[in-house]
Amino acid sequence: MKDSRSTNLSLKALTETRSLILGGAFTPGERVSEPFLAQRLEISRTPLREALATLAQEGLVERQASGRWQVCSYSIQDITDAIEVRGTLEGLAARTAAERGVSQSMLITCRQTLTRLDALMGLSGPDNFELYVHLNAEFHSWMAAASGSQILIREVDRVCRMPLASPSSFLTGQEDSAIFRKSLLIAQHHHWAIFEAVEAREASRAEALAREHARLARQNLNLLMAGDPPARANVPGLSLVKS
Amino acid sequence: MKDSRSTNLSLKALTETRSLILGGAFTPGERVSEPFLAQRLEISRTPLREALATLAQEGLVERQASGRWQVCSYSIQDITDAIEVRGTLEGLAARTAAERGVSQSMLITCRQTLTRLDALMGLSGPDNFELYVHLNAEFHSWMAAASGSQILIREVDRVCRMPLASPSSFLTGQEDSAIFRKSLLIAQHHHWAIFEAVEAREASRAEALAREHARLARQNLNLLMAGDPPARANVPGLSLVKS
DNA sequence: AATGGTAAAACTGTATACATTTTTGACTAT
DNA sequence: ATAGTCAAAAATGTATACAGTTTTACCATT
Numbered sequence: 001m002k003d004s005r006s007t008n009l010s011l012k013a014l015t016e017t018r019s020l021i022l023g024g025a026f027t028p029g030e031r032v033s034e035p036f037l038a039q040r041l042e043i044s045r046t047p048l049r050e051a052l053a054t055l056a057q058e059g060l061v062e063r064q065a066s067g068r069w070q071v072c073s074y075s076i077q078d079i080t081d082a083i084e085v086r087g088t089l090e091g092l093a094a095r096t097a098a099e100r101g102v103s104q105s106m107l108i109t110c111r112q113t114l115t116r117l118d119a120l121m122g123l124s125g126p127d128n129f130e131l132y133v134h135l136n137a138e139f140h141s142w143m144a145a146a147s148g149s150q151i152l153i154r155e156v157d158r159v160c161r162m163p164l165a166s167p168s169s170f171l172t173g174q175e176d177s178a179i180f181r182k183s184l185l186i187a188q189h190h191h192w193a194i195f196e197a198v199e200a201r202e203a204s205r206a207e208a209l210a211r212e213h214a215r216l217a218r219q220n221l222n223l224l225m226a227g228d229p230p231a232r233a234n235v236p237g238l239s240l241v242k243s
Numbered sequence: 244m245k246d247s248r249s250t251n252l253s254l255k256a257l258t259e260t261r262s263l264i265l266g267g268a269f270t271p272g273e274r275v276s277e278p279f280l281a282q283r284l285e286i287s288r289t290p291l292r293e294a295l296a297t298l299a300q301e302g303l304v305e306r307q308a309s310g311r312w313q314v315c316s317y318s319i320q321d322i323t324d325a326i327e328v329r330g331t332l333e334g335l336a337a338r339t340a341a342e343r344g345v346s347q348s349m350l351i352t353c354r355q356t357l358t359r360l361d362a363l364m365g366l367s368g369p370d371n372f373e374l375y376v377h378l379n380a381e382f383h384s385w386m387a388a389a390s391g392s393q394i395l396i397r398e399v400d401r402v403c404r405m406p407l408a409s410p411s412s413f414l415t416g417q418e419d420s421a422i423f424r425k426s427l428l429i430a431q432h433h434h435w436a437i438f439e440a441v442e443a444r445e446a447s448r449a450e451a452l453a454r455e456h457a458r459l460a461r462q463n464l465n466l467l468m469a470g471d472p473p474a475r476a477n478v479p480g481l482s483l484v485k486s
Numbered sequence: 487a488a489t490g491g492t493a494a495a496a497c498t499g500t501a502t503a504c505a506t507t508t509t510t511g512a513c514t515a516t
Numbered sequence: 517a518t519a520g521t522c523a524a525a526a527a528t529g530t531a532t533a534c535a536g537t538t539t540t541a542c543c544a545t546t
């Protein structure tokens with residue numbers, strides 16, 4: 001079957017391999033050979049190698065000295081550290097946005113996103129939850145964009161792609177847990193506070209809030225690891241965490 | 244002619260292409276074709292493509308929608324932003340190191356580095372200057388390592404590879420300028436203060452100092468741009484700065 | 487002179503071949 | 517059984533061929 005947008009087998013390789021790894025198709029530390037994966041994805045090695053090199057930059061695979069690819073493994077500490085890095089960068093973004101000021105239209109956009117999130121609070125159901133994850137991601141990328149710093153946008157984006165460091169990492173699959181739902185309320189309170197701080201040019205406050213906001217993810221991670229194993233089953237990337 | 248260390252044409256492609264770009268062999272925004280570059284480096288397109296993909300992650304080249312490679316161009320603001328990101332990440336590293344504590348042996352290592360830097364203060368000559376750059380880099384990578392956070396080590400390393408964001412970007416070629424030499428003294432004072440704060444577990448102070456320390460680079464950048472054009476001639480990567 | 491169209495040239499994306507290196511696994515000696 | 521050796525199998529690194537796409541350059545038209 002030929003893809004109508006025929007080009008970009010590299011992209012196919014990238015997204016499909018990423019899904020496989022985050023979905024737990026390999027055990028952490030497992031070696032993956034190019035021919036094996038190429039056959040599984042039904043493409044040749046050339047675009048696959050390009051995708052693997054990208055995934056190495058994302059921290060999902062690494063090259064052994066011999067050249068073989070190996071799926072990365074992470075400790076809980078690594079995840080915690082990654083979340084702290086994200087919080088720090090988002091803090092810098094919020095501070096910079098507050099210092100430099102944000103255009104009216106960007107403020108309006110954000111207010112709309114947050115209002116839509118408000119409307120979602122207390123509602124349940126998978127559709128609402130999916131929308132929550134989407135709007136949440138939108139707020140976080142707004143924060144980066146509001147800084148106006150190209151490199152900051154890029155680096156925030158990069159650290160969010162690290163397994164389990166993104167803003168919604170620990171939400172998927174937990175929509176029915178009361179304690180997680182409570183954390184959504186607190187998160188939304190943070191969102192508005194960050195927005196107001198940026199709007200009011202309160203740079204220091206914006207930074208501190210964004211940092212603290214990221215630490216909710218750390219708390220959710222701890223809850224998840226302390227809770228029942230079944231709750232962990234569907235969290236993408238959690239299979240890469242060892243020990 | 245066969246290379247004795249035959250492997251790693253990719254690495255050769257990476258380092259040589261990086262040198263070419265930072266050395267100003269291309270104008271910012273210039274399009275570079277793979278066959279052209281492959282012929283120039285006397286390798287095939289396969290390892291070259293891998294190297295270019297890496298350089299894209301480093302922010303030296305980017306892919307156009309059509310697939311062609313294009314040398315990136317930067318504004319002064321981009322450089323300033325990159326320096327601020329580096330300072331923020333190094334600040335997080337210093338804070339984390341202070342909070343978690345650093346082993347005796349790492350403290351000793353750092354003290355030795357700083358003592359050797361002390362001995363260099365006031366001395367001149369190209370050899371001493373080269374040594375300064377080396378020891379300076381050593382201190383900065385110590386700071387990242389002292390945090391114990393793998394992802395932080397990786398991200399600091401990455402942002403240092405951005406053109407003109409590394410700790411020694413604006414030093415090369417300026418060894419004879421009195422004002423630059425004075426900034427070395429201040430930098431060294433910062434180094435010791437950061438070290439002492441980490442050793443004394445003064446986390447907040449360590450973070451603030453590391454942030455401020457990075458801003459010396461911003462100051463040097465401003466001096467450089469305000470000064471005579473000849474002073475800018477030999478600064479690697481400065482050819483990528485536009486307007 | 488400026489614009490638009492078209493064919494040739496050049497380039498990118500991908501597959502594949504092949505040389506070299508690494509891994510595997512069986513076999514031998516201790 | 518354990519360790520060591522060595523040949524076969526498999527994997528990686530690199531070059532190259534080729535299809536499809538983009539760019540270039542030239543020519544005709546306004």
